[in-house]
Amino acid sequence: NAGVMQNPRHLVRRRGQEARLRCSPVKGHSHVYWYRQLPEEGLKFMVYLQKENIIDESGMPKERFSAEFPKEGPSILRIQQVVRGDSAAYFCASSRVLLGQRSGNTIYFGEGSWLTVV
């Protein structure tokens, strides 16, 4: 987990509000991923970004969710008009290079941001 910084660690929002989750990758990592873990489930892929580009957003809900990774600053996962079902742990991860079968590298996860919608 070394180096991937997520904030806030815990966030409480009322239904209909917006939630913004921030992620600073490991220094030197240009690949960022967001995963969501619902209660009693495994982690589910949401989106993969490189600087200023969304590479794969196949796991993102079509509405209310968006992600960005600007040239400067952290990656942001934004959830608009939150609903109770959005309550989950959101994990950001980063890697230096694209995960490959021969490189032996991996992606490193942050500590997570726990969103509670009341």
Next chain:
Amino acid sequence: DQQVKQNSPSLSVQEGRISILNCDYTNSMFDYFLWYKKYPAEGPTFLISISSIKDKNEDGRFTVFLNKSAKHLSLHIVPSQPGDSAVYFCAARGETSGSRLTFGEGTQLTVNP
């Protein structure tokens, strides 16, 4: 469609004995597999990985075995220690999925002193 399955939600072993965590997958396009350990309220921590061109990878107390024909992999921890108590996730990457990992549901390992 759960492409990566960990059928045992929990496992309990005695300190010093071997822990064997199992994982099955259905997608034959998966070519890289990883195991992560997760403590409550923390992020997953990478343990060990294996490429589909290998059938075994070892790192200290951790060994991962891959049986491609059975689409099965397992993580062996020996000897098990109380500090190993955590949730273990199996994850897989496909040839065409870039860096997207598909995770299993996790197995809670408890190592009793």
